[in-house]
Amino acid sequence: MTPPLLSVDKLEVVYNRAITAIQGISLSVQTGQIVAILGTNGAGKSTTLRAISGFLGIDDARVTEGAVTFKGQRIENRPPNEVTRLGIVLVPEREKVFPNLTVAENLAAPFAPSMSNAERREREDLIYHFFPRLADLRTRTGGLLSGGERQMLAVASGLVCKPELLLIDELSLGLAPVVVEDLMQRLLQIRKELGITIVIVEQSAAVALEIADYGYVLENGRVVLDGDRERLTSHGDIQEFYLGQSSGDRRNYRDVKQYRRSRRWYG
Amino acid sequence: MQLFVNIIVLSSIYALIACGYVLIYRVSRVLNLAHGELMMLGSYLLLTTASSFSGHPAAAIAAAVVLSLTVGVLVYVFLMRKMTGEMALAAVLTTVALGILLRGLMVLIWSAQQQYPGQALGFSNPAIALPGGGRISTFAALLVLATALTYAALFFFLRFGRWGVRMRAAGQNPLLAAQRGINLHAVYALAWGLSTLTGSIAGMLISLDSGLTNTMVIIGLKAFPAALVGGLDSLAGALVGALIIGAAEVLSIQYIDPLLSDVVPFLILIAMLVVRPWGLFGTREELDRV
Numbered sequence: 364m365t366p367p368l369l370s371v372d373k374l375e376v377v378y379n380r381a382i383t384a385i386q387g388i389s390l391s392v393q394t395g396q397i398v399a400i401l402g403t404n405g406a407g408k409s410t411t412l413r414a415i416s417g418f419l420g421i422d423d424a425r426v427t428e429g430a431v432t433f434k435g436q437r438i439e440n441r442p443p444n445e446v447t448r449l450g451i452v453l454v455p456e457r458e459k460v461f462p463n464l465t466v467a468e469n470l471a472a473p474f475a476p477s478m479s480n481a482e483r484r485e486r487e488d489l490i491y492h493f494f495p496r497l498a499d500l501r502t503r504t505g506g507l508l509s510g511g512e513r514q515m516l517a518v519a520s521g522l523v524c525k526p527e528l529l530l531i532d533e534l535s536l537g538l539a540p541v542v543v544e545d546l547m548q549r550l551l552q553i554r555k556e557l558g559i560t561i562v563i564v565e566q567s568a569a570v571a572l573e574i575a576d577y578g579y580v581l582e583n584g585r586v587v588l589d590g591d592r593e594r595l596t597s598h599g600d601i602q603e604f605y606l607g608q609s610s611g612d613r614r615n616y617r618d619v620k621q622y623r624r625s626r627r628w629y630g
Numbered sequence: 631m632q633l634f635v636n637i638i639v640l641s642s643i644y645a646l647i648a649c650g651y652v653l654i655y656r657v658s659r660v661l662n663l664a665h666g667e668l669m670m671l672g673s674y675l676l677l678t679t680a681s682s683f684s685g686h687p688a689a690a691i692a693a694a695v696v697l698s699l700t701v702g703v704l705v706y707v708f709l710m711r712k713m714t715g716e717m718a719l720a721a722v723l724t725t726v727a728l729g730i731l732l733r734g735l736m737v738l739i740w741s742a743q744q745q746y747p748g749q750a751l752g753f754s755n756p757a758i759a760l761p762g763g764g765r766i767s768t769f770a771a772l773l774v775l776a777t778a779l780t781y782a783a784l785f786f787f788l789r790f791g792r793w794g795v796r797m798r799a800a801g802q803n804p805l806l807a808a809q810r811g812i813n814l815h816a817v818y819a820l821a822w823g824l825s826t827l828t829g830s831i832a833g834m835l836i837s838l839d840s841g842l843t844n845t846m847v848i849i850g851l852k853a854f855p856a857a858l859v860g861g862l863d864s865l866a867g868a869l870v871g872a873l874i875i876g877a878a879e880v881l882s883i884q885y886i887d888p889l890l891s892d893v894v895p896f897l898i899l900i901a902m903l904v905v906r907p908w909g910l911f912g913t914r915e916e917l918d919r920v
Contacts, residue, residue: 444813475811
């Protein structure tokens with residue numbers, strides 16, 4: 364088996380030197396895969412993505428243990444701009460566009476000042492190929508976009524950085540199902556045409572497992588379950604807690620025990 | 631007419647200094663209270679280059695301009711860089727300390743006497759008669775021109791420049807900017823460099839016009855209300871704020887009492903802080919974060 368594009372090994376992240384947000388998460392992403400990270404609020408999904416893409420001093424968070432390896436290179440605790448230049452780009456959950464910049468400026472801000480005009484135009488055209496709607500909105504201010512348009516712009520402004528690995532935090536948050544469906548299809552198209560590897564973090568397992576090849580389920584800062592799409596969609600716990608399909612007979616809440624069958628402890 | 635000319639000149643001084651406060655605040659949310667001292671340092675640098683490049687005033691001015699840009703970048707690299715990620719208050723207090731330090735050093739190095747860089751460079755400063763009966767000194771006219779050019783250049787740079795877009799992006803959301811590959815330290819260093827440069831140009835022109843003592847800091851301090859009245863994160867606001875403060879000061883000297891000149895800017899500042907703390911053109915939410 365080829366070495367993974369990204370591997371996260373027993374990662375531990377501590378906020379404010381006191382709060383352990385994730386404790387010993389391991390996962391690996393193969394080139395060309397779409398990998399879903401699932402879990403409820405506070406499970407550590409976003410923190411995992413943020414740790415991969417790098418923290419700033421103002422976050423007051425640090426990777427205290429474990430390793431993040433991208434193409435054979437250790438990248439944990441590097442500043443975000445360096446990680447982006449290496450080819451990992453994050454589309455964050457909140458504050459994902461610059462509200463006072465126009466759509467065109469949002470897309471131009473990531474360009475290195477030394478980049479040639481031809482290169483700039485080429486990358487812009489690529490964006491408008493995937494998201495033709497953004498071409499009509501060029502002069503619109505980022506803060507005035509609708510939720511779906513904003514998400515589109517966020518993914519697009521990540522794409523202009525020419526990532527090899529795109530990390531997307533909660534693509535479906537607050538969006539209508541039809542918009543989410545459309546965005547998911549764009550992601551498939553982007554992977555197919557550009558060969559970009561994608562990691563998506565989702566609370567909505569139904570949405571994520573529709574396009575993902577592989578998935579990890581996080582709970583309380585740990586990986587409790589992982590497997591390819593078939594395994595996860597057929598798994599009893601996923602069906603019950605995430606996909607909302609109960610096995611038929613009504614059950615008492617007292618009997619519910621999450622992931623007892625497959626709990627795995629790392630570290 | 632003369633009154634009008636005086637208002638324009640004084641407003642230009644304040645506007646040229648105020649844009650330095652705005653640049654740094656807008657990009658990094660830090661209030662640079664050492665701006666007045668950095669401005670004064672610019673004019674002392676001109677005094678020094680004037681004596682070392684005697685006979686070549688253009689070279690002296692160019693050297694002073696480059697030096698002041700360098701000073702701004704160095705202040706960021708050696709001092710403020712360490713403050714990124716700390717509380718805004720800590721960064722502001724650092725600039726206060728820097729200001730006090732610079733003020734002391736400048737008296738030690740250049741003494742507290744009144745000095746004339748214009749003489750050292752061999753410039754005379756004849757008054758120009760304006761149509762309509764007003765008079766304006768050559769360097770005051772140059773200062774008005776420099777202010778107009780600086781603002782035009784800054785507007786253009788921030789609106790269309792490649793670094794300008796990055797500066798605005800970093801000012802709005804530093805984390806996202808970093809995640810989009812923007813090197814925050816480079817952007818902040820550039821902001822400090824430009825801010826010190828514009829401040830120093832103001833300082834040089836003021837000292838060429840009316841000489842140089844260590845009381846020049848007061849002018850820098852009085853430009854702060856101009857920046858704040860306009861809104862700390864708005865360049866257009868700084869222009870309007872400077873006009874308001876300049877007009878109020880000149881008019882109160884003319885019609886009420888010359889002693890009021892140092893008081894009026896701060897009276898307006900206090901009035902503004904009570905009524906509309908985020909300034910005329912500032913963004914309201916921006917202020918909550920400080």
